Amino acid sequence: MSETALLERTPQRPPSSRKYGLLRGLIRTARPRQWVKNVLVVAAPAAAGELFSRHVIIQVALVFVLFTACAAAVYLVNDARDADADRAHPVKCHRPVAAGQVPVPVAYAVGGVLAVAAPTAATFLCSPLASALLIAYLGMQLAYCVSLKHVLVIDLAVVTTGFLMRAMIGGLALGIPLSRWFLITTGFGALFMVSAKRYSEAVQMAGKSGATRALLTEYTVGYLRFVWQLAAGVAVLAYCLWAMEEGGVPHTSVLPWRQLSMVAFILAILRYAVFADRGTAGEPEDVVLRDRALALIGMVWLAMYGLAVANW
Incomplete structure (x- = not known):
């Protein structure tokens, strides 16, 4: 059988299938199971007893989405940076970026867009303080991915501070004293x-x-x-x-x-x-x-x- 005939008989994935595969890969890289951690954004409004108005609920939901976007940006950049090392790992090799489902440049690009868009949206839709906290979170987490995760004690402090920032941002967005x-x-x-x-x-x-x-x-x-x-x-x-x-x-x-x-x-x-x-x-x-x-x-x-x- 000629090479041309073999190629003709080989099923080709349509462009739409590749597109949805890339989208699924990006969502998996964003770690949906980790999004539950961002529920902590309700902590400050709940502690202050101000979680029962429509305005507060809308703001908290918005902050949840923005924080999730920032966390997703960190995951995307981290996986793109560690793609070569992950391919040699028995478990991490199945991550979408390491497996080739999400190209490294695409992971960097989407992560960068989310990292810029989320704090910018927070400035206009929430408050400048909320935006500043998101920027601080991104900077700290990216520094963690690059080097801080290799520093004794500092690695514990950085991960802990990430949880604390989640709990603080709801109060900052709504002007609630902490x-x-x-x-x-x-x-x-x-x-x-x-x-x-x-x-x-x-x-x-x-x-x-x-x-x-x-x-x-x-x-x-x-x-x-x-x-x-x-x-x-x-x-x-x-x-x-x-x-x-x-x-x-x-x-x-x-x-x-x-x-x-x-x-x-x-x-x-x-x-x-x-x-x-x-x-x-x-x-x-x-x-x-x-x-x-x-x-x-x-x-x-x-x-x-x-x-x-x-x-x-």
């Missing part, structure tokens, strides 16, 4: 989960070669345990001070719901610590979703805090 105890609770709560995840990875990789994070070989299991235990203690203390300082109005509330929510918060920390101690605390969203008890405690906490905000 309580110092809110910031401390959020920051150390994030550090608790981040260090617990690192600890779990270190425990699982103990005695094995080929750690998924090169920096894990420089941390000791004992040090990471110290970090998540310290962070858990500070988060609990800060939350208790926050609840006591900004308690509900006793004359209008049936019960002191905000103070009572301390019980649910502490139980949630203790329950999460079970998985951290076992070395099975992976992605925070996976831990919460797979453990019914922890999910139930979280729902009870949300109910108590909602009643506190409503002064019921």
